[in-house]
Amino acid sequence: MAYLDFAATAPMSDDVIAAWEFAVRQPGNASATHRDGQKSRLLWEEGRENIARTLGAKPFDVTMTGSGTEAINLAIKGLWWGRNSDAHRARIITTEAEHHAALDAVHWLVEHESAVVEFLALDEFGVIDLDDLRAKLSDDVALITSLWVSNEIGTVQPIAEIVAAAAVHGVPIHMDAVAAWGHIPIDFDASGLAVMSVSAHKIGGPVGVGALAVARSWNIVPSIHGGSQQRLRSGSLDVAGTYAAGVAAQRAHAHVVGNVQKTHELAQRLADGLRASIPGITFRGHPTNRTGDNVHITVPGLDTVSALFLLDELGHSVSAGSACQAGVNSPSHVLRAIGVSDSDGPLRFTLGPTTTDSDIDEILAALPAIVERTRTLN
């Protein structure tokens, strides 16, 4: 029974759960002045420090949020309002392959705040066309927002070049690093980015914890007002969630710098096995500038819903890309953005630190027959 849907969520390890339980037993409100509060505060700070260190950011520049989606919304809307507070900068540059948290936030600004969105051309691998970016940039662009790593097809964007292009016009960049953290090395302070969003449960932390790294020179307007427990986001500090996320961050960081190679080898074995046993598949995303733990294929005519069902019956957790409201898979907007036909059914395998050889064996044993059976059900 293989779990190959780490991009959806990464299971919490025993020590992360133990850390959460330990911290949640500490009774104080982290913003209270008495000792109970101080103890809670300390746990929260420790958690944030661990998170910040693995992001390459200073703790004070990291805002804890209630989700990756909240961090993305805070980044995009916060930056938009900040950039429009002293001048009129209507344009937002992004791509059509973003996660819905970013796309819908941008769309909301277009519908309600008179923003103008411009989509960058992408190549067949989903890589941003840098010439198109340079052509679209000017100093009346409010911001650029992009995925650092595609949660669907694994492509890694050329960050250094994007930053360099934007710097010419002084345009801030938001990178959605939700699928990057814990998969590739990241260093926010060295990156030149304005804001960077992450999500704890993607790296084995609890759901309900997100974070936004903010370069302090940029004006971010908060969305959630209240007790100002954090400069950019009000609400009682989630002590246990942040503390546990910090433990998860350390584990994930150790994995990235330590034995991520093992996971990549398993992914490579999976890819090789799929290529050898299933005719007609296409691997999606960039072949080399990609996160090594993501294998994404499309199969012409595949009824993905049925294939996932049959895999599920065998106890294997695999996905087609982003989950959707009400449980229905729609054609992927990411695949459409890179020109893939709706009739090419996708299968996404995302591996993690606990993926084993036998997981790969089981998938390779089951998948060819399943693909044959569901290849023309569409």
Next chain:
Amino acid sequence: MSGGVDSAVAAARAVEAGHDVTGVHLALSRMPGIFRSGSRGCCTVEDSLDARRAAGLLGIPFYVWDFSAQFTEAVVDDFISEYSAGRTPNPCMRCNERIKFAALLDRAIELGFDAVATGHYANVVTAADGTPELHRASAWAKDQSYVLGVLTADQLRHSMFPLGDTPSKDLVRAEAERRGLSVANKPDSHDICFIPEGDTRDWLADRIPMETGKVVDTDGNVVGSHDGAVAYTVGQRKGLNLGVPAADGRPRFVVSIKPQSNEVVVGSRDDLDIGEIGGARVSWAGNDPVVSGYADATENGFSPLDCEVQIRAHADPVPATAEKRDGEIVVRPNTPLNGVATGQTAVLYVGTRVVGQFTIDRTVAANALV
């Protein structure tokens, strides 16, 4: 599992009977409403969550399967084109015929399932020769065999209706409550599932050009005007702009709709009494009347047989004779049927058994029969 109490209890009974059950919610609209609404209790996001919760309680896997494209084509588009042709469609029959017990059943069988179970009130019984038969449910008031009348033997072989032998809806609700299903008190869905608030007229007006036209009597004389022929139903009395009263002073009713000439034909109540209906699009729910022994084969059909005909889901069945000649089923009710529109489905019963159904292509008023 629609999110309603019937399908939830049906699922529970199937589990209890020892079947290997998987709950499936059909996504039939690409843009579902969010909240349950009173009149249309089906297929919103909240409904799908109700279904999911029920499945969770029963410990069965749950999936949402998208049949919106097929539904649009087979049910919604058919609905619009039937109205455009001046006929009155029955979308629930088309959905059963083409989606629930066809597209869905086909996919289920492909994936290794043996049957589709629903919360319909009906019974499937096996005849002596092994062919399945569809029968009314034990509860007359809740019987839904009419809307399943379009199923064939093969479809019936792969259908299960766990609620068929329950005599009342109250018992089903009580059972839901006992089982801890939160939908025990959810109101039943009425109306058409894809038309919000049950406002068929407005929904159609948005989709079919409505042009002012003439209202004529059965002799062809112009007696008034209308705002769009297709929004009228046979038997309708209200909403007619009649400038000329009937010669006998009695009320007039819509007798038929002629979309080609954009005319609405009105007549007296007597003109609504139908003495004969006929149709060529027929299906048998199992063995046909000859094989079943109800009638004798003739050169091009079968001889008259005594049966009951039901023309609406909640109409009373009417004793009638049915025969097949010249390529169509012809049914003469013993007492006239009231308010029959072409496009409606006529379901034929012998006792509690659904023999088959046909779509009504033509009607003849009782006072026009020789």
